[in-house]
Amino acid sequence: MKHLLTIAGSDSSGGAGIQADLKTFAAHGVFGMSVITAVTAQNTCGVTAVQDIEPDIITAQIDAVFSDIRVDGVKIGMVSRTESIHAIAEALKKWKPPVIVVDPVMISKSGYPLLQRSACDALIKELLPLATLLTPNLPEAEAICGFTIKIEQDMERAAAHIISLGAKAVLVKGGHLEGSRADDYLYDGKEGTWLPGTRIQTQHTHGTGCTLSSALASNLAKGMHLTEAVKAAKDYVTTAIRHGIALGKGHGPTHHFVELWNKAGIRV
Numbered sequence: 001m002k003h004l005l006t007i008a009g010s011d012s013s014g015g016a017g018i019q020a021d022l023k024t025f026a027a028h029g030v031f032g033m034s035v036i037t038a039v040t041a042q043n044t045c046g047v048t049a050v051q052d053i054e055p056d057i058i059t060a061q062i063d064a065v066f067s068d069i070r071v072d073g074v075k076i077g078m079v080s081r082t083e084s085i086h087a088i089a090e091a092l093k094k095w096k097p098p099v100i101v102v103d104p105v106m107i108s109k110s111g112y113p114l115l116q117r118s119a120c121d122a123l124i125k126e127l128l129p130l131a132t133l134l135t136p137n138l139p140e141a142e143a144i145c146g147f148t149i150k151i152e153q154d155m156e157r158a159a160a161h162i163i164s165l166g167a168k169a170v171l172v173k174g175g176h177l178e179g180s181r182a183d184d185y186l187y188d189g190k191e192g193t194w195l196p197g198t199r200i201q202t203q204h205t206h207g208t209g210c211t212l213s214s215a216l217a218s219n220l221a222k223g224m225h226l227t228e229a230v231k232a233a234k235d236y237v238t239t240a241i242r243h244g245i246a247l248g249k250g251h252g253p254t255h256h257f258v259e260l261w262n263k264a265g266i267r268v
């Protein structure tokens with residue numbers, strides 16, 4: 001069995017962050033572990049408070065896991081402060097996991113900033129170059145690249161720019177595109193692949209990015225080729241969105257339960 005680690009923030013409502021990651025890991029038949037970078041008070045309507053975990057406690061959590069257990073892949077989600085980013089980058093340079101998927105979480109769907117403005121540079125300089133795969137949505141890719149991204153050509157240009165900053169591969173996600181498409185663009189510095197997606201009309205998209213990046217880390221840790229891993233993860237998140245749960249009064253979460261396991265190729 002593969003062992004996957006998420007380094008991310010906790011979402012009290014269970015739809016995004018650490019909780020979405022662990023559910024996605026379970027649905028992929030891998031053993032999930034967690035390093036918590038921040039505790040958010042959050043529900044389907046929004047985020048009301050954030051408490052960052054001290055960097056030395058983040059380092060201690062990472063060291064506790066790696067010093068004892070083989071880690072086949074890491075997914076990094078919300079890390080809001082420069083000091084936390086630095087602690088994670090140093091620890092991962094020391095432990096060198098074979099797969100690192102970085103989801104550069106910046107703003108929640110409900111509009112709350114999950115990355116401090118001043119920490120964006122640290123994310124670009126310290127975490128991006130460690131990424132086997134970086135998974136920005138359109139606003140995140142715009143913040144990283146410094147130009148507006150509206151159409152397919154902009155997404156391709158953004159992917160090339162992100163590779164030039166040091167990520168080994170990038171998946172620019174089209175969830176925020178206007179219109180009926182939710183196409184994503186994968187680029188590894190040599191080959192570009194479009195992953196077509198039809199937009200599902202739903203407000204229950206809380207945790208889509210977390211779900212996708214955890215599915216990707218699981219698939220890559222299992223040894224799937226990059227393109228196959230991305231196709232399977234896109235398939236998984238699409239199904240999870242299609243079965244999104246009308247929980248709470250706002251944006252409900254993606255769905256990770258039994259009927260999805262077959263989709264993910266898991267036999268239980």
Ligand SMILES: Nc1ncnc2c1ncn2[C@@H]1O[C@H](COP(=O)(O)OP(=O)(O)O)[C@@H](O)[C@H]1O
Pocket residue numbers: 136137138173174175176182183184197198199200201202205207208209210212234237238241
């Ligand atoms: N309404 C939707 N219908 C179908 N696919 C979607 C929808 N919203 C997002 N996606 C897909 O979900 C994945 C996560 O994308 P996105 O929502 O942009 O990430 P984030 O949560 O980081 O904002 C991508 O593969 C994207 O294309």
Ligand SMILES: Cc1ncc(COP(=O)(O)O)c(N)n1
Pocket residue numbers: 008009010011016017018040042077078105107108109110114205206207208209210
């Ligand atoms: C702890 C945490 N991590 C990530 C997200 C992003 O998820 P979304 O973009 O669906 O709000 C979130 N809302 N909370």
